[in-house]
Amino acid sequence: MSTNKIMPDELRRHPLFGGLDNDQLAQLMETARVIQLDEGQQLFQCQQEARQFFMVRSGTIRLFLSAPDGAEKVIHLIAAGETFAEAITFMEGQIYPVNASALDACEVLAFSNKAYRTILHSSTDTCFRLMADMSKWLKRQITDIDALTLQNATLRFTNYLLHQVPAGTEHEVAITLGAPKNVIASRLSIQPESFSRILRNLQSEGHITVDGNVIYIKDINTLGQ
Amino acid sequence: MSTNKIMPDELRRHPLFGGLDNDQLAQLMETARVIQLDEGQQLFQCQQEARQFFMVRSGTIRLFLSAPDGAEKVIHLIAAGETFAEAITFMEGQIYPVNASALDACEVLAFSNKAYRTILHSSTDTCFRLMADMSKWLKRQITDIDALTLQNATLRFTNYLLHQVPAGTEHEVAITLGAPKNVIASRLSIQPESFSRILRNLQSEGHITVDGNVIYIKDINTLGQ
Numbered sequence: 001m002s003t004n005k006i007m008p009d010e011l012r013r014h015p016l017f018g019g020l021d022n023d024q025l026a027q028l029m030e031t032a033r034v035i036q037l038d039e040g041q042q043l044f045q046c047q048q049e050a051r052q053f054f055m056v057r058s059g060t061i062r063l064f065l066s067a068p069d070g071a072e073k074v075i076h077l078i079a080a081g082e083t084f085a086e087a088i089t090f091m092e093g094q095i096y097p098v099n100a101s102a103l104d105a106c107e108v109l110a111f112s113n114k115a116y117r118t119i120l121h122s123s124t125d126t127c128f129r130l131m132a133d134m135s136k137w138l139k140r141q142i143t144d145i146d147a148l149t150l151q152n153a154t155l156r157f158t159n160y161l162l163h164q165v166p167a168g169t170e171h172e173v174a175i176t177l178g179a180p181k182n183v184i185a186s187r188l189s190i191q192p193e194s195f196s197r198i199l200r201n202l203q204s205e206g207h208i209t210v211d212g213n214v215i216y217i218k219d220i221n222t223l224g225q
Numbered sequence: 226m227s228t229n230k231i232m233p234d235e236l237r238r239h240p241l242f243g244g245l246d247n248d249q250l251a252q253l254m255e256t257a258r259v260i261q262l263d264e265g266q267q268l269f270q271c272q273q274e275a276r277q278f279f280m281v282r283s284g285t286i287r288l289f290l291s292a293p294d295g296a297e298k299v300i301h302l303i304a305a306g307e308t309f310a311e312a313i314t315f316m317e318g319q320i321y322p323v324n325a326s327a328l329d330a331c332e333v334l335a336f337s338n339k340a341y342r343t344i345l346h347s348s349t350d351t352c353f354r355l356m357a358d359m360s361k362w363l364k365r366q367i368t369d370i371d372a373l374t375l376q377n378a379t380l381r382f383t384n385y386l387l388h389q390v391p392a393g394t395e396h397e398v399a400i401t402l403g404a405p406k407n408v409i410a411s412r413l414s415i416q417p418e419s420f421s422r423i424l425r426n427l428q429s430e431g432h433i434t435v436d437g438n439v440i441y442i443k444d445i446n447t448l449g450q
Contacts, residue, residue: 015363076368087364090357120353127352128345132315134359138240139312141366143301148373155380162384163446167392221388 004034006109014055015137016083019129024119031112037102044085050094052110053086059106063098077103089113153190154198158223160188161208165220173220177213229259231334239280240362241308244354249344256337262327269310275319277335278311284331288323302328314338378415379423383448385413386433390445398445402438 011017061078078084164175185195202208209216231254236242286303303309389400410420427433434441
């Protein structure tokens, strides 16, 4: 393990630190340190007293539980730029609920829970800035999940269409839907409103034309990729 | 607009309220009210003073901006169970940055920013419980985004395979990959580690068998659905 310099800018991007002013950030950084981990090296053990929370700078951290028979269950993989074990900072019982070890060679920043709590306790304004940041971050993630869910549903539908393409088709083809649109949507686990949005999007992007229950595919080789 | 009863249980599930004790929740609910909106009815206007934040009980709320030419840009659609405009509660300038109107008939709970701020200001413990809840919620969403991203990548890959299926194939088929796996992964915008995980998952679920650069598909009609 070696200690390197931590730059304020690498922290500011994260909602946990974005709400801190310069003095508060400097105060926290004084108690922080850089930890180098080899592949497989353990960072902390389940049930160990939790005095620090962490941010991955490079590599991947594996959070896992060990079963009595020795088998391991991976709970989460933490990538660069992500923090972990910070929720414990805000709680009463300060015990790590999982094990953490390095999946590959890792560099991790460790922050003192006590220093972070002291900063937040001394300033409700800082708590409020942190909560505003977290709240905005939550909103962005909901939007991301929404977009991914729709993309996923779009791929399921294009997959469904490609399964109906007759043998020997080169590019263009007309597919007659064998069931009402709401039945197809339900079979593919797509909400009716999302299904309408998918048809509209695929049409406006020029991939398909919809005419009643007939779908004209412009090019089967570009649909769904 | 009519006023109905708000139940503590419908609030507790949301991270903004989960950290409040019974007295604090009762205190907040005293200042809260239920708003009924007809389809298209406006809830607040951009630049209006923000005195309340909201939770959708039923229907969908549309957050949008109006361009000078009268065109509207939808920023976000808020579904039942979701809150909106709560980040403003934690900020200095209390102005709504967007317009909000009902996409369809909606029931919305309105909470007083002032009452919520007073509760949080009077108790750092409550702030800490709220931050712990938000932090756990953020983690869950990261896991969701991760899972959705992998599902998406899996669908892109199965789509890619289905495109190579020769005309007239009934069920089983062997596809010889025309490029090294890392090239295919990159072409499909899939991280190499995710690509390995996808191949492993599809194998363990019995959909495919991988032998070098040959992929045996068990049944083209069930792959990717």
